Amino acid sequence: MPFIGEIAGLLTSLFFAANAVVITRAGAQVGSVVLNRTRVVFALAYLILLNIILFRQPLPFGAGTDRWMWLGLSGLIGLAIGDAFLFQAYLVIGPRLGSLLLSLSTIFGTLEAWLFFGESLRLGQIIGIALTLAGIIWVVMERPSPSPAPAGEIQSAMAAPPTPVRATRPLSGIVFGILAALGQATGLVFSRQGMQGSFSPISGNAIRMLAAVIALWLVALFQKQAGATLQTLKTHPSAVKLMALAALIGPVIGVSLSLLAVQNIPVGVASVLTSLSPIFILPFTHFFFKEHLGWQPIAGTILAIAGVVILFLS
Numbered sequence: 258m259p260f261i262g263e264i265a266g267l268l269t270s271l272f273f274a275a276n277a278v279v280i281t282r283a284g285a286q287v288g289s290v291v292l293n294r295t296r297v298v299f300a301l302a303y304l305i306l307l308n309i310i311l312f313r314q315p316l317p318f319g320a321g322t323d324r325w326m327w328l329g330l331s332g333l334i335g336l337a338i339g340d341a342f343l344f345q346a347y348l349v350i351g352p353r354l355g356s357l358l359l360s361l362s363t364i365f366g367t368l369e370a371w372l373f374f375g376e377s378l379r380l381g382q383i384i385g386i387a388l389t390l391a392g393i394i395w396v397v398m399e400r401p402s403p404s405p406a407p408a409g410e411i412q413s414a415m416a417a418p419p420t421p422v423r424a425t426r427p428l429s430g431i432v433f434g435i436l437a438a439l440g441q442a443t444g445l446v447f448s449r450q451g452m453q454g455s456f457s458p459i460s461g462n463a464i465r466m467l468a469a470v471i472a473l474w475l476v477a478l479f480q481k482q483a484g485a486t487l488q489t490l491k492t493h494p495s496a497v498k499l500m501a502l503a504a505l506i507g508p509v510i511g512v513s514l515s516l517l518a519v520q521n522i523p524v525g526v527a528s529v530l531t532s533l534s535p536i537f538i539l540p541f542t543h544f545f546f547k548e549h550l551g552w553q554p555i556a557g558t559i560l561a562i563a564g565v566v567i568l569f570l571s
Contacts, residue, residue, distance in 0.1 A: 265521070280500075280507070291489050316463055327447050339444060346431075349427070359438050359532075389561045389564030392563075393533065448519050
């Protein structure tokens with residue numbers, strides 16, 4: 258199918274943006290840490306069910322050691338460690354600067370794919386990535402309006418910290434944001450290696466999610482927070498329902514589409530197409546949360562769309 262990787266990348270961003278609408282209310286009730294631990298469990302359950310239906314086995318046991326290694330590391334670094342740094346970045350410097358730093362994953366992913374696996378980009382792809390990345394940055398850099406709605410999948414799960422907190426520890430927040438971008442990029446690059454050939458994105462996603470579940474819940478057990486997490490879920494049943502829905506939209510459908518994208522197009526192109534949530538979130542926040550859209554996000558969106566068009570044409 259022509260442009261299957263590019264279309265999958267765009268759909269990834271769209272599903273992540275839709276996921277933000279659902280995750281907003283759940284994260285406000287239980288917090289980001291409990292949210293992250295719970296959504297990966299739901300996602301793994303969905304993926305196991307899908308694998309049983311489609312492939313007659315809960316996990317791809319015959320995928321081979323190399324594939325399990327690459328995809329497992331991808332889940333550990335991208336879904337567990339990378340997200341942990343991202344949460345800390347949002348706590349220290351706020352969601353907008355955190356989202357801006359996360360966009361560096363496009364650059365990191367391109368460099369890693371070139372350095373370690375010899376993957377290069379054509380001039381048209383580089384121009385398209387640059388324009389799209391500039392559009393994303395332009396949208397994210399807009400000063401937030403006084404309207405109540407946050408934007409972005411993870412930023413919606415936690416309120417922005419007071420200004421004094423960000424002012425006293427900006428360097429640590431910037432470091433956390435850069436490490437989050439590096440974690441996301443490395444996870445995507447490792448996914449590229451694990452998805453070589455015609456391997457199913459649903460099976461690949463199950464391996465990644467299993468690694469994330471093991472890592473996050475081992476940390477919870479080590480910190481003696483597993484019981485507290487379960488108690489929080491018991492006292493917030495409405496949040497559990499929202500997280501179940503969010504897990505289907507984001508970690509299952511969205512992440513599976515991102516694996517399909519990285520399987521068919523270069524890492525640099527895939528990383529920028531799967532990072533368009535700040536663009537796609539605009540209509541959601543406008544219609545669902547009545548957030549006013551100024552000229553800056555609209556101009557940034559137009560610039561990003563121009564970059565995407567160039568990526569398709571090149």
